[in-house]
Amino acid sequence: MRRVIAVLLLCIFFSPLAKAAIDSDEGGGELWFSCNEIDDCSLTEFHTGEASVGGTVNSASPFSPETIFIELPMTPQQSEIALIPDEIEELKVDLRYQDDIIGLSRPDLEVTIIIAQSTTVFEFEGDSNPADGIQGPYTLENEPLNHGGDRLLWPEEEVRILLQFEVERPGNWQLNLRGSSYMMLDIIWSEDVDSRDVDEPSSYSSPRMTDLETIHYGALVEDDWDCWTFDVDSHEILRITVEWEEVPSEIEQTHGRPDLIMPDNKMAPIPDLETQVTNGATKMTWQWRALPVGEYDFCIGGRLNAFQPYQWAGLIAFEGIGPTSPEEFDYSAWQWQGYGMKAESYGSQELSATSDLMALILSLAILVGLIIEFRNDTTSKSVRYGIFVPGVLVLILGGVVSPLWAISGEMQSSDEDSLEELIDSRLDQLWHASHPNTPASSRALHVGATFGMLEGETLSVRLVADSAWPLDDGRWQLHIPEFYELDFEALIFNKVAEKSAVNPVDDLLDSHSRSFILLAARTLMLDLLMLEALLVVDEIPNSNVIHFETEMVSSGSLGLVQDPTWGTRPIDVPEGRWRLMQENLYPNLISITMLDGVKDDLEFRVQIDTEMDHNLMYSTESVQPASPLFESQYLWVIAGIILVVLGFTIENRRRGKAKQILQQFTADNIWN
Numbered sequence: 001m002r003r004v005i006a007v008l009l010l011c012i013f014f015s016p017l018a019k020a021a022i023d024s025d026e027g028g029g030e031l032w033f034s035c036n037e038i039d040d041c042s043l044t045e046f047h048t049g050e051a052s053v054g055g056t057v058n059s060a061s062p063f064s065p066e067t068i069f070i071e072l073p074m075t076p077q078q079s080e081i082a083l084i085p086d087e088i089e090e091l092k093v094d095l096r097y098q099d100d101i102i103g104l105s106r107p108d109l110e111v112t113i114i115i116a117q118s119t120t121v122f123e124f125e126g127d128s129n130p131a132d133g134i135q136g137p138y139t140l141e142n143e144p145l146n147h148g149g150d151r152l153l154w155p156e157e158e159v160r161i162l163l164q165f166e167v168e169r170p171g172n173w174q175l176n177l178r179g180s181s182y183m184m185l186d187i188i189w190s191e192d193v194d195s196r197d198v199d200e201p202s203s204y205s206s207p208r209m210t211d212l213e214t215i216h217y218g219a220l221v222e223d224d225w226d227c228w229t230f231d232v233d234s235h236e237i238l239r240i241t242v243e244w245e246e247v248p249s250e251i252e253q254t255h256g257r258p259d260l261i262m263p264d265n266k267m268a269p270i271p272d273l274e275t276q277v278t279n280g281a282t283k284m285t286w287q288w289r290a291l292p293v294g295e296y297d298f299c300i301g302g303r304l305n306a307f308q309p310y311q312w313a314g315l316i317a318f319e320g321i322g323p324t325s326p327e328e329f330d331y332s333a334w335q336w337q338g339y340g341m342k343a344e345s346y347g348s349q350e351l352s353a354t355s356d357l358m359a360l361i362l363s364l365a366i367l368v369g370l371i372i373e374f375r376n377d378t379t380s381k382s383v384r385y386g387i388f389v390p391g392v393l394v395l396i397l398g399g400v401v402s403p404l405w406a407i408s409g410e411m412q413s414s415d416e417d418s419l420e421e422l423i424d425s426r427l428d429q430l431w432h433a434s435h436p437n438t439p440a441s442s443r444a445l446h447v448g449a450t451f452g453m454l455e456g457e458t459l460s461v462r463l464v465a466d467s468a469w470p471l472d473d474g475r476w477q478l479h480i481p482e483f484y485e486l487d488f489e490a491l492i493f494n495k496v497a498e499k500s501a502v503n504p505v506d507d508l509l510d511s512h513s514r515s516f517i518l519l520a521a522r523t524l525m526l527d528l529l530m531l532e533a534l535l536v537v538d539e540i541p542n543s544n545v546i547h548f549e550t551e552m553v554s555s556g557s558l559g560l561v562q563d564p565t566w567g568t569r570p571i572d573v574p575e576g577r578w579r580l581m582q583e584n585l586y587p588n589l590i591s592i593t594m595l596d597g598v599k600d601d602l603e604f605r606v607q608i609d610t611e612m613d614h615n616l617m618y619s620t621e622s623v624q625p626a627s628p629l630f631e632s633q634y635l636w637v638i639a640g641i642i643l644v645v646l647g648f649t650i651e652n653r654r655r656g657k658a659k660q661i662l663q664q665f666t667a668d669n670i671w672n
Contacts, residue, residue: 022082022153022187029185033072033177042075043161047178054174057167065166074159081307082153082190083248084115087142094137094180099171109138112162116153120146149441152250189248189561193221196309202226207297212314219309220253220302227299235316238288242312246280249562250440253308254511255284263294270508277518278591280560334604336483340532342612343469343477350467351544416460419482426452427495427520434516448567451527453552455568460549468540471614478535478546483528489602492520509596521592521602526565533585536617541625550622558582570622577618584612
């Protein structure tokens with residue numbers, strides 16, 4: 001008896017629990033079809049129940065088909081907040097039908113996927129020709145979910161799959177389970193609200209007693225207020241730093257100015273603000289000066305349908321003692337560091353324009369002289385058409401047409417942007433994407449697209465290179481000096497001044513402007529990094545003018561949950577190569593700090609530890625250097641000049657001999 005009990009306990013201990021709450025843990029998005037009976041089915045995280053379920057249809061006909069429903073709710077209910085992906089990674093349904101007329105077949109199947117308030121329907125065409133054999137389960141991969149922009153699954157919201165099919169003949173149907181039928185979702189983020197909301201109970205009316213310099217952990221859930229009470233001793237500077245964890249943008253809290261209530265129950269004056277975003281985590285440091293000694297209440301408030309974990313700590317200091325961060329800013333403009341430039345400058349080749357005006361002017365001058373020369377009559381058709389005309393044609397083609405072709409090719413076309421115009425358009429896009437009312441899915445779509453170019457749109461920009469730097473594999477990477485002349489702070493803050501209709505209060509920016517500034521700084525840096533890395537050519541170009549033009553297609557993105565990056569790629573870059581470039585180029589540290597106060601300023605800290613293998617860099621056809629009509633156009637000009645000079649020489653000699661003969665003939669006639 002004891003042995004039996006021990007075996008039963010071991011079985012219970014080691015057997016998996018039949019749960020299916022979606023989360024971002026490994027296997028957290030796997031939903032297996034499990035049934036004990038036809039009317040007792042569910043979606044579970046592990047294989048449970050019978051290997052298959054089925055039924056018998058006795059009275060179906062083409063005129064009176066029988067409809068069969070199978071409902072699979074997720075069990076147990078959702079217990080965490082989870083971010084639902086835009087696509088189903090994989091769905092497989094192994095359903096078969098056996099009758100006496102056709103044999104084994106597959107009926108038409110309708111699969112309805114219900115996630116919270118959204119419904120997505122897929123229709124599968126059956127297989128009624130058993131002569132070809134059953135082709136396997138109904139399968140789809142990477143198909144979009146119709147979530148309507150609401151990507152969040154909240155606790156106790158449902159996930160449910162409905163299977164519906166019709167049969168027109170009596171027979172038996174069977175749904176294979178235990179690994180044969182399932183749905184896979186790639187859940188990239190989830191969070192247990194209860195386990196993070198450890199700061200409770202606290203509220204505006206009942207703040208919790210604490211020490212200022214203690215590190216406090218908690219989560220701001222919806223429109224709750226989290227409040228603490230602490231004593232402040234004599235000081236010159238009071239700093240409180242709140243660090244917010246990364247969450248999807250649709251549930252991100254507003255990060256508004258906290259309430260600091262002084263001993264006299266008045267609100268503390270407007271503080272200075274330093275905001276630092278490091279790999280998705282937002283650290284906000286509020287700094288007050290010369291506040292009175294006494295007991296203070298500190299409160300942070302949230303908004304409805306929002307959730308975000310945080311930690312905070314305070315510090316009192318004196319001028320010159322301890323960190324006083326705003327004074328650490330040197331207000332110097334940040335310059336591009338060439339993060340995407342992976343070639344070496346040693347052995348570089350200078351580039352220049354192909355449109356040589358001197359050759360054009362020289363050729364035109366010679367042609368004018370030829371026109372004057374052709375006004376003089378000549379009787380030598382062989383010289384005229386054998387030397388002069390070919391020389392003129394060669395000179396026109398090599399010295400006029402080819403330079404004009406090169407000049408037009410190096411000019412900016414009407415459907416092409418300069419780098420300045422491209423960045424300005426990108427900043428406009430980011431301004432709208434960062435607005436608090438922008439749907440999170442729309443924000444992620446536009447922010448995540450490379451330079452904002454969505455699938456099917458064309459990225460077209462004119463760049464000017466000063467040199468080509470050699471890669472280890474014999475190719476060349478183009479060096480664009482304009483990248484290094486960009487003033488990121490001026491571009492971003494000028495856009496805020498242009499777009500913002502809200503006047504700063506006591507020198508503090510509004511939350512939309514702060515969000516835009518930090519988002520734009522990070523996004524522009526990553527866009528330029530990828531663009532610079534794509535400027536790889538197989539041969540040294542003839543011109544320093546580079547046209548980068550390509551249609552963009554959708555791709556897997558990288559980066560933050562709420563603000564992905566590089567979600568579109570040039571159409572000729574394979575997805576696998578694009579993924580390798582992403583992984584090698586994406587910095588392991590992106591830290592952007594903004595000072596918001598009397599003086600607005602940005603500081604960047606970017607670190608890329610991965611050594612980029614040159615073989616991973618791709619020579620995309622998007623890089624189109626300008627080129628003359630003819631290669632080696634100087635040789636054409638020289639050849640034309642040689643022919644013209646040769647023609648002049650032969651014609652002058654012919655005319656000289658003719659004059660001598662005429663003079664001799666005239667002299668002989670005079671003497672006679």
